[in-house]
Amino acid sequence: MSAPVPMPRWADLVLLPAVCLLVALLAAAAVVAMVGQSPTEVISALVQGAFGTLRGLSYTLYYATTFIFTGLAVAVAFHGGLFNIGGEGQAVMGGLGTGLAALFLSHSLPVWAMLPVMLAAGVLFGLMWAAVPAYLQAYRGSHVVITTIMFNFIASSVLVYLLVNHLRPKGTMAIESVAFADSAKLPGMHQALAWIGVEWPASPLNLSLVLALLACVGVYLFMWRSRAGYRLRAVGSSPSAAEYAGINSRHQTLIAMSISGALAGMVGMNEIAGVSGKLILEFVSGAGFTGIAVALMGRNHPVGIIFASILFGALFQGGAEVAFDVPGFSRDMVVMLQGFIVLFSGAMTYVIAPWVAAALRFLPGARHG
Numbered sequence: 001m002s003a004p005v006p007m008p009r010w011a012d013l014v015l016l017p018a019v020c021l022l023v024a025l026l027a028a029a030a031v032v033a034m035v036g037q038s039p040t041e042v043i044s045a046l047v048q049g050a051f052g053t054l055r056g057l058s059y060t061l062y063y064a065t066t067f068i069f070t071g072l073a074v075a076v077a078f079h080g081g082l083f084n085i086g087g088e089g090q091a092v093m094g095g096l097g098t099g100l101a102a103l104f105l106s107h108s109l110p111v112w113a114m115l116p117v118m119l120a121a122g123v124l125f126g127l128m129w130a131a132v133p134a135y136l137q138a139y140r141g142s143h144v145v146i147t148t149i150m151f152n153f154i155a156s157s158v159l160v161y162l163l164v165n166h167l168r169p170k171g172t173m174a175i176e177s178v179a180f181a182d183s184a185k186l187p188g189m190h191q192a193l194a195w196i197g198v199e200w201p202a203s204p205l206n207l208s209l210v211l212a213l214l215a216c217v218g219v220y221l222f223m224w225r226s227r228a229g230y231r232l233r234a235v236g237s238s239p240s241a242a243e244y245a246g247i248n249s250r251h252q253t254l255i256a257m258s259i260s261g262a263l264a265g266m267v268g269m270n271e272i273a274g275v276s277g278k279l280i281l282e283f284v285s286g287a288g289f290t291g292i293a294v295a296l297m298g299r300n301h302p303v304g305i306i307f308a309s310i311l312f313g314a315l316f317q318g319g320a321e322v323a324f325d326v327p328g329f330s331r332d333m334v335v336m337l338q339g340f341i342v343l344f345s346g347a348m349t350y351v352i353a354p355w356v357a358a359a360l361r362f363l364p365g366a367r368h369g
Helices: 009-034 039-051 054-079 087-105 111-140 144-167 189-195 208-225 227-237 239-244 249-265 267-276 287-297 302-325 331-345 349-360
Strands: none
Touching: 009 039, 009 287, 009 302, 009 331, 009 349, 039 054, 039 302, 054 087, 054 189, 054 208, 054 227, 054 249, 054 267, 054 287, 054 302, 087 111, 087 144, 087 249, 087 267, 087 287, 111 144, 111 249, 111 267, 208 227, 208 249, 208 267, 208 302, 227 239, 227 249, 239 249, 249 267, 287 302, 287 331, 302 331
């Protein structure tokens, strides 16, 4: 996302998000103090819960893994000039594809074949779910914001219908599938590190973190080191100019949304293959919408998205610890802290950016543009 006022690239990518975060924390601290809590105690408990132990760090990175996938999904669409609000539904459908592949094939395929098949199924389901709104915008004039929101509800309904009527074992009340075979379970990080002699506490963190980091590298190489990525960004910057240069903007809409949906579809590898080991409801739990805030705060760049995902992962993990460790600090107050981060990393950026740009003018030798 470009800054609302001209400023150096480093300030846009690093300084402005840091200032927005600082302002958000100050505003949250003021509200915490107004309700009779100690801001220092709350922030200390949050940081300690998120990073103070290896187990807490593992949970933080586990949450961050999902946010990396959904943040990248939003970012790729944004660079193509599209606002994809359907990451939630695309992640749901991707997880459905991952789960269906495991349910039907895990008893007959070894782990080295099963896991790539599950990943491919999740990517394909997420891609196809995003391609439909892309086609409707490119060739029928339907706005992608509206259609992707609608597709979120449809995806949730499809998952509920299949689990309740077809995938749930007979005689059980729990709305979930049977457990996958062992070949469909992604190794946990503690297991992987044990292979090389490193002791790590057990947690939901699994090898999908490596997959998320590889996805970041892939998005960077595609967007900024390939001709295809240049064409996509050209359409996102100015569709009319791109058309004049011979770039088909309709094709780029399909490409951007398809890649976006494929990235969101990878969420199932973390939540379905890496943790639950079966297809369940609510495995996305709003991560698709959190990905919007992650992409905004990360300035739609893979490196920024990694750091923003860790921040939101810390808010989720540390917030849970605060709710337990600080008397009188409820889970609703934790949601308030998260809300301030979203507010100041998104809408309030346009308010804060002019002040940051004005302050930079006083730096010796500062150049703008």
